[in-house]
Amino acid sequence: MTALRNNLSALWWVPRGIIFGLLAFFIFGPLFNMLLWTVTEKWYFPHTFPLEYGFSSWEKVFAPRGGALESLGNSLVVALLTVAVALALAIPAGYALARLKLPLRGVILLAFLIPQAFPNLTVYVNIARIFYEIGLNGTIPGVVLVHVSHGLVYAVWIATAAFSAIDPELEQAARNIGAGPLRTFRDVTLPLAAPGLMASAIFVFLESLDEFTGSFFVGAPDVNMLPLLLYTTASGGNYQIASITALLLLVPSLVFMLVVERFLKADVLSRVGQ
Structure with a gap:
């Protein structure tokens, strides 16, 4: 048996x-x-x-006429600017949502999901038309604004969770010994929330780095970016160039996700969306 x-x-x-x-x-x-x-x-x-x-395809990719270096540079510049703008908006918004007793707080958090609720294609076609009229179409600031609209949901939700995970008594203790609101935020709250904010920045960076639809309708053909280069080479049947471009997009994603796993603690994750 x-x-x-x-x-x-x-x-x-x-x-x-x-x-x-x-x-x-x-x-x-x-x-x-x-x-x-x-x-x-x-x-x-x-x-x-x-x-x-x-490795002849690698030489073609990084040749001056290959377009990869320009696309990589544009993608990094746009992603970094997107992170800066998103965090500049998300840090005060996240702190207010975490600390203040705002009416309809849940509705406000859900409002940041609105850009994700509609088909990207129809949204970006109309954004491209509006940006064309005001001179933002085909510019890096225009692409950054589109990327911020998508990345802001990650930035605000994770920032809110990061601030919510901080014990308010630590801030009260700093205030009791004479620290003002700004100094308390700078010396106590912000350092404690830094790991969550770092993870938020990485999520926004990766979202911007991989964004194709908004980059295509708002940036192309004046602002060349890696997702656009990947689409062009793949649709043209040049699988070597497309694979190298995909690898350039994949490596930062893997590295930064490992960093996110280190910085984004369980107490922060448990408060996302709360």
């Missing part, structure tokens, strides 16, 4: 192994395929693996 149970237990790992194997294939298979394309010189059907390997 014991031997039969041991055999059944051993057989139970077979379907588990198959399920985990399929999950690994669907998750890591496309990533492995992308990495292969980044070093491929010649690859066509019916060959399973590339026939020739090399």
